Amino acid sequence: MEVLRRRVGGSGLQVSRIGLGTMTWGEDTDADGAGEQLLAFVEGGGTLVETADVYGDGTAQEVLGVHLEAGLVDRDELVIAARGGPPDGALGRQAARGALLHGLDATLRRLRTDRLDLWQLPGWDPQVPLEETLSAIQVAVLSGKVRYAGLVAPAGWQLATVAERARALGNVVLPVSAQAEYSLLHRGPEAELLPAARHHGLGLLAWAPLGRGVLTGKYTDGTPADSRATSPLLAAYVEARRNERSARIVQSVLTAADGLGTSPLAVALAWVRDRPGVAAAVVGARDAAQLSASLATESVSLPPEIRAALDDVSAGP
Secondary structure, three states, rough: OOOOOOOOOOOOEEOOEEEEOOOOOOEEEOOOHHHHHHHHHHHHOOOEEEEEHHHHHHHHHHHHHHHHOOOOOOOHEEEEEEEEOOEOOEEEOOOOHHHHHHHHHHHHEEEEEEOOEEEEEEOOOOOOHHHHHHHHHHHHHOOOOEEEEEEEEEOOOEEEEEEEEHHHHHOOOOOOOOEEEOOEEEOHHOHHHHHHHHOOEEEEEHHHHHHHHHOOOOOOOOOOOOOOHHOOOOOOHHOOOHHHHHHHHHHHHHHHHHHHOOOOOHHHHHHHHHOEEEEEEEOOOOHHHHHHHHHHHOOOOOHHHHHHHHHHHOOOO
16 A cells, blocks of 8 residues: 655645654665665655664765665655754854754765755754754755755754744744654653644654554564664664563553554554654664565554553553
């Protein structure tokens, strides 16, 4: 089944409801494997590809850029969402206009493209005037290097402040998205970020919707030898979501999957994908086959009673 598309918040930007994350590209996933994923993603109807300069210190973006330059897929079929900014340096702090625009140029060089479809800006910086950060977005959009802009992991009040300040300035490009971790194991965005995003017309890009792989049920009986939990790069990342609470939630996901005749992956991904305010759920994959399993979840829709049960078991502070 082909991946469906959805508007990002109140903007005109449309993305596939499932996005492709590139965090492991160039490290745990080699260039050939990344190319297979990208091809399978586009052939399945996917459009949103998420990357960042911190993924392998830019290696992931370089790998994506090589495939774009080689014409593996049509650049115009992709919505490339890239985030990041250089460390504090001669051009100022991360959120300073000079540093942001310098980082944007470096990202474009690595990606071997002339524009970003969604430029996701780094976190809040109290030592840089917000008007200066917003002016960088304006410059980037007017120059044609950026189509839309978004925020990375803001607090709810920060998102609201950015939205209100941008509107007050009048001719400043408004952010259209916020990116944050969101899953049955991590529902923190529901407290403030999601309500603020919905109120101000921003869509959420949910990363790690499978609870860093834990919600697939693969760790129920131990740690598989080929799993991310055995990778030096990702072991700590996965272990942060393995605890007694997670085990209870995973068991509920397994029960729901059994009752629906589908996979735990499909249940966990469908739960996030269809939450109010979510524009897309961004998944990472070990290989093209695993990615195809995520794309196949488009045919899965959770009944209200199962969604309510999962809401209940995963509720918490």
